[in-house]
Amino acid sequence: MLSRIGDKWSVLVVMLLAGGPKRFSELKRAIGSISQRMLTLTLRGLERDGLVTRTVTPTIPPRVDYELTDLGHSLCGPVRGIGDWAFENHMRIEEARREYDARQA
Numbered sequence: 001m002l003s004r005i006g007d008k009w010s011v012l013v014v015m016l017l018a019g020g021p022k023r024f025s026e027l028k029r030a031i032g033s034i035s036q037r038m039l040t041l042t043l044r045g046l047e048r049d050g051l052v053t054r055t056v057t058p059t060i061p062p063r064v065d066y067e068l069t070d071l072g073h074s075l076c077g078p079v080r081g082i083g084d085w086a087f088e089n090h091m092r093i094e095e096a097r098r099e100y101d102a103r104q105a
Contacts, residue, residue: 009042011079018076021067
């Protein structure tokens, strides 16, 4: 479970779905750098874990929407907190990485 929550794609998908239901193409466009296969695997994993629901509307072409379950919504607060922490500390992290890399060279 922690591997799913700590996965960068899962975090991005959860945060995007926090704003409401989205179609696959909307998620792909918003993330940009994710492959179709990786987005599919991420959504399936989140659905399996009970964090996301997949709704198929029988239109032509079929419409598929993804949205957070109540359990998925309960994850938004902690994920947002981690994101805020990363944003606030990214300069310190980059500096630590530079110092580490310099010592390893």
